[in-house]
Amino acid sequence: MDIKTLCLGMLTSGEATGYDLKKRFEGTFSHFYTAGYGSIYPALADLAESGMVTCTEVAEQGKPAKKIYRITDMGTESFKKSLGGNDCPCHKVKSEFLAMMYFAQFMDPKQVSGLLQHRLQHIESTLDMLKTITAETSNEQTGPAFVRGFGETILKAAHDYISAYKIEQGSTSDHQLPGTRQDASGQ
Amino acid sequence: MDIKTLCLGMLTSGEATGYDLKKRFEGTFSHFYTAGYGSIYPALADLAESGMVTCTEVAEQGKPAKKIYRITDMGTESFKKSLGGNDCPCHKVKSEFLAMMYFAQFMDPKQVSGLLQHRLQHIESTLDMLKTITAETSNEQTGPAFVRGFGETILKAAHDYISAYKIEQGSTSDHQLPGTRQDASGQ
DNA sequence: TGCAGCATGTAATTTGTTACATGATTAA
């Protein structure tokens, strides 16, 4: 599924600007998809050109005119069809974190520790964000609820696993000074 | 981290051909990175050209000459440096599965069920593969062990989550016939 | 005084995927 289809899907729940969609990619969608302005704006332009969405310009002062996009009936149809025609959707992970951890033996133990700490913090902030969104949303539909729950589950499992490993390393090994442990300077 | 660096890293544990590396991408690495021949072969050619690896051709009958790659000292140095210069490694998920599930309301319940079933099976086969690799490997180093354990943990958590959701849907709702449930035709 | 937020977009570059091209051996 490309960004274009995803933008179209997002518009099924109401009008939005490119800027709005970006915020969604940073929110609920952030744990399973990424997209920047460089893909969102061209996607919306394409969708408008092919009649999937309409675009209403609203003049703003001191900013470029706001472009409000709304999905058309054709757009909704097309979106449903693209959902229907995919019974083998992929789920891919691309992790520099795991790749580096795989080669931990080539790294300074301090760097490894920093890496783990960094990842834990990232997981925690994502988890916080998901919680905030849940609190703000009422009457959540099963789809979004499933996806959010999935994210929370996986994130918690990852957090537990990394935490357990850190404790194990901290207590068993000698390559980390007991007094200095959990220092984790790098951010 | 690009495929080139990853190939270089893989070669730290011994000589290999492009074909060998592809198999590794299908094995231990499959749950956090993907790469096809189209990226591996050019990567190895680049590495050889820049002196990171050496290449020995061994003639074979009925096949193209086998090219055995070995990492050089310069290659090892370069690899260590690229590991050291990355204290904020990303961990990205790109999931068509979750994207589709987010929009479950636009899909036929049967398709949703098939989607879940399909994902469960994929998780199971990946888990089996990881188990097989573990059985075959003795004296595993901490890096690879951490990564494999991470994969198992996350995969199990995902499996449990999806299974629990299927049961919930199967028992509570009326949009699935009790007699036909868990049929999951699509593969 | 400076930064974050709002708001849009383009162009070059990077990166990886897909399809193509070849061809012997071996097990089912």
Place this chain on the structure above:
DNA sequence: TTAATCATGTAACAAATTACATGCTGCA
């Protein structure tokens, strides 16, 4: 006889990232 395994590679294509370009408002 059919498919899988071994074994290499290229060229066209698709997709997304990054850097660039602009500029007001409001808060600290």
